[in-house]
Amino acid sequence: MKIGVIADDFTGASDIALMLRSNGMNARQFVGVPTTDFGEVDAGVVSLKSRTCPIEEAVSNSLSACDWLLEQGAEQIVLKVCSTFDSTPEGNIGPVAEALAERLGEPVVLVCPAFPANGRSVFQAHLFVGDKLLNQSGMQNHPLTPMTEPDLRKVLKPQTSWEVSNVPFSVVCQGAEAIRDSMPASKQMVIVDAIQNQDLMEIGAAAKGRKLLVGGSGIAMGLPANFGTTVEGNDWEGKQGKALILSGSCSIATRGQVELYRQTADGAVLELKADQMIAGAYAAKEIADWAVAQDTAPMVYSSADPGIVKKAQAKFGREEIASAFEQFFSQLACAFVDAGGERLIVAGGETSGAVVEGLSVAAMDVGPEIAPGVPALSVVGTDTVLALKSGNFGEPNFFKQALAVLGGENARSQ
Numbered sequence: 001m002k003i004g005v006i007a008d009d010f011t012g013a014s015d016i017a018l019m020l021r022s023n024g025m026n027a028r029q030f031v032g033v034p035t036t037d038f039g040e041v042d043a044g045v046v047s048l049k050s051r052t053c054p055i056e057e058a059v060s061n062s063l064s065a066c067d068w069l070l071e072q073g074a075e076q077i078v079l080k081v082c083s084t085f086d087s088t089p090e091g092n093i094g095p096v097a098e099a100l101a102e103r104l105g106e107p108v109v110l111v112c113p114a115f116p117a118n119g120r121s122v123f124q125a126h127l128f129v130g131d132k133l134l135n136q137s138g139m140q141n142h143p144l145t146p147m148t149e150p151d152l153r154k155v156l157k158p159q160t161s162w163e164v165s166n167v168p169f170s171v172v173c174q175g176a177e178a179i180r181d182s183m184p185a186s187k188q189m190v191i192v193d194a195i196q197n198q199d200l201m202e203i204g205a206a207a208k209g210r211k212l213l214v215g216g217s218g219i220a221m222g223l224p225a226n227f228g229t230t231v232e233g234n235d236w237e238g239k240q241g242k243a244l245i246l247s248g249s250c251s252i253a254t255r256g257q258v259e260l261y262r263q264t265a266d267g268a269v270l271e272l273k274a275d276q277m278i279a280g281a282y283a284a285k286e287i288a289d290w291a292v293a294q295d296t297a298p299m300v301y302s303s304a305d306p307g308i309v310k311k312a313q314a315k316f317g318r319e320e321i322a323s324a325f326e327q328f329f330s331q332l333a334c335a336f337v338d339a340g341g342e343r344l345i346v347a348g349g350e351t352s353g354a355v356v357e358g359l360s361v362a363a364m365d366v367g368p369e370i371a372p373g374v375p376a377l378s379v380v381g382t383d384t385v386l387a388l389k390s391g392n393f394g395e396p397n398f399f400k401q402a403l404a405v406l407g408g409e410n411a412r413s414q
């Protein structure tokens, strides 16, 4: 293994696995730290559910993943965080990055969440989503990690005892050597500006030999070139069996995708409501049986507008309602696969984590791209194919595209 990735959520893990594969590395996504040997890969991506869990748990799981990746021979570790830098004021990005840097003996940590293909850019350490600052992008309403500050120095500083600084675009646009020369010598987390893919390629070249990087999948774009790896053609195969769409993401893009799919799904949709969920009114097995009996791929969703989410959180508690939905989606996915379902499309990182853990998946191979940051995946050793969609990724007709690609067709023709 050349590059080891510790991803703080499951959709993020498949996002960076796709990025590494598209740029010349064989990559495999693991669910937690593997306990069996899956053979040699250039890049191993360990998916954790550490974005919103208690800090001590996030640190300890990330260190275990790091140790395992080092044992596999990884020369460089990437902590994959969200391209919208999702974290609470306490963490978990800062504490995990600091613990990993100390474990690896790395005094300087490059931090860059930019992902231009999905509209995320960093300028003067401020994170933009399209033409909006992070705190005006809709992320201020996120159910678990509301992002109300666009200056990443101010987001990261309260999370770490290290200094936090910025390498501005005026340096980045001069290329890899200028970026390398601008690196401090002492303990620092350095937020590096990046606006376009070319900047990420230069940052990747500048990062050659660094033991730890922190960022969105964009930070991995220029890394495979440092190792001179290449990949053979993709032998990934789709499945034509029963499909189910599960959406627990309340992000703006997902809500648009849910609405569009709802209009075209011939009624095969079921909205889960918070009151009924808490009252235990939904039965996973019954809904799974209904799902496999449909002619078109059904969609089960809890995606709701910020006002509805806030009310549910005030009534039941933020963690309680989130975990009730996550547990239910996980049970439903298991019941659907038990009932013979083959294709699962899941929207939302936390939701995807719950589903994949519930299915007891150990490893996934990366197939073709459905949308930037979202690959088709196949669960190693089973007939299940999956798409794990980050909340804000994908075009309005994402679900239709995903059904096609998981079925072995081309997304662009949808």
Ligand SMILES: Nc1ncnc2c1ncn2[C@@H]1O[C@H](COP(=O)(O)OP(=O)(O)OP(=O)(O)O)[C@@H](O)[C@H]1O
Pocket: 009, 011, 142, 143, 144, 248, 249, 250, 251, 254, 274, 302, 303, 304, 308, 309, 312, 313, 321, 322, 323, 325, 326, 347, 348, 349, 350, 351, 352, 389, 390, 391, 392
């Ligand atoms: N109607 C709802 N009311 C309250 N919470 C909800 C509701 N529907 C979903 N949730 C919770 O909101 C959280 C959404 O997070 P999730 O990571 O799945 O989506 P996302 O944040 O949009 O995706 P990503 O992390 O990939 O950007 C989940 O914990 C989910 O259980």
Ligand SMILES: O=C(O)[C@@H](O)C(=O)CO
Pocket: 009, 011, 012, 013, 015, 016, 081, 082, 083, 084, 115, 216, 217, 349, 373, 390, 391
């Ligand atoms: O970086 C992103 O935005 C995604 O891969 C993700 O992590 C969303 O959960």
